Amino acid sequence: MSAHLVLASVGSTVGTPLVGGIVNGAVYGLVALGIVLLYKAGRIFNFAQAEFGTASAFVTVAFLQGIGPFPKVPAPLAVVAGLITGGLLGFLSERLIITRLFRAPRATVLVATAGIALFLISLEAVLLGVSTPHVFPRVGGQSHFALFGTLQSNDSYKFGYTEITMVATLLVVAGLAALFFRTRYGMAILAVSQEPTAAGVVGINVRSISALTWVLAGVLGAVAGIVNAPFTGALTPGFMTLNGPLINGFIGAILGGITSFPGAFVGGLLVGVVSSYAGQYMPAAVPGGATVVVAALLLFTLLVRPTGLLGQEV
Numbered sequence: 226m227s228a229h230l231v232l233a234s235v236g237s238t239v240g241t242p243l244v245g246g247i248v249n250g251a252v253y254g255l256v257a258l259g260i261v262l263l264y265k266a267g268r269i270f271n272f273a274q275a276e277f278g279t280a281s282a283f284v285t286v287a288f289l290q291g292i293g294p295f296p297k298v299p300a301p302l303a304v305v306a307g308l309i310t311g312g313l314l315g316f317l318s319e320r321l322i323i324t325r326l327f328r329a330p331r332a333t334v335l336v337a338t339a340g341i342a343l344f345l346i347s348l349e350a351v352l353l354g355v356s357t358p359h360v361f362p363r364v365g366g367q368s369h370f371a372l373f374g375t376l377q378s379n380d381s382y383k384f385g386y387t388e389i390t391m392v393a394t395l396l397v398v399a400g401l402a403a404l405f406f407r408t409r410y411g412m413a414i415l416a417v418s419q420e421p422t423a424a425g426v427v428g429i430n431v432r433s434i435s436a437l438t439w440v441l442a443g444v445l446g447a448v449a450g451i452v453n454a455p456f457t458g459a460l461t462p463g464f465m466t467l468n469g470p471l472i473n474g475f476i477g478a479i480l481g482g483i484t485s486f487p488g489a490f491v492g493g494l495l496v497g498v499v500s501s502y503a504g505q506y507m508p509a510a511v512p513g514g515a516t517v518v519v520a521a522l523l524l525f526t527l528l529v530r531p532t533g534l535l536g537q538e539v
């Protein structure tokens with residue numbers, strides 16, 4: 226067997242699930258970042274985080290296809306509209322609900338975020354229907370991304386949607402890192418997350434920072450939803466909440482460390498890659514084999530390191 230055929234065989238069995246796992250893991254990592262952001266800022270577990278992404282994906286596809294009252298616009302403008310939708314949903318959630326529950330028990334706030342998710346799912350079903358499929362187009366066409374030489378020598382490399390997804394996710398993560406460590410707004414968010422009372426004493430507007438934090442969480446959810454939508458097929462109400470990204474985002478956040486931004490994204494990537502390999506290599510006789518493997522990984526990590534891979538004691 227030639228070296229090229231050996232590399233192609235290795236690429237199909239090792240590289241293909243790796244690429245798929247990274248793409249899915251990037252979505253989980255973005256959801257996990259939003260979860261960790263709101264947990265650090267207010268000790269809130271936001272069960273509506275993924276649904277911000279569903280609503281944003283629906284708005285984006287509505288503008289792409291000119292559905293109902295939405296005018297048909299170019300793809301960049303449709304994506305911007307989707308991102309604005311995510312940020313607006315985060316802002317409205319904080320202003321209308323979370324602020325009013327400031328002194329309520331954390332369990333009450335958690336249930337309220339679940340209520341936000343259920344409300345958005347119902348609203349999507351009413352506005353866009355459940356019987357008419359809405360397919361999110363893949364910008365950039367079919368990817369020819371390959372590892373370990375799986376491309377033939379005469380294949381032309383095409384920058385497709387897989388590559389666009391990876392680049393967009395890396396840009397978002399890099400931008401978030403720059404925001405937190407290079408701007409005064411990011412430093413204010415970190416200060417409020419660590420000691421809100423002291424932050425208020427030194428002149429930081431805690432209420433404004435809370436709103437900004439929810440806007441950022443909404444935008445992160447929007448990016449996750451827009452990135453994930455083309456791989457989902459026909460969009461359905463609640464696809465980000467009900468089809469895996471929410472629960473895998475929570476697992477990634479806890480696995481990487483609920484107090485760590487880098488850990489959240491790394492945890493999401495790890496969940497995606499492990500799920501991808503487990504889905505390919507677990508015996509078909511084991512139902513939900515990928516879920517079992519991810520759960521075992523989470524339990525083992527928490528037994529060895531309760532704070533997560535990169536988390537710290539708080």
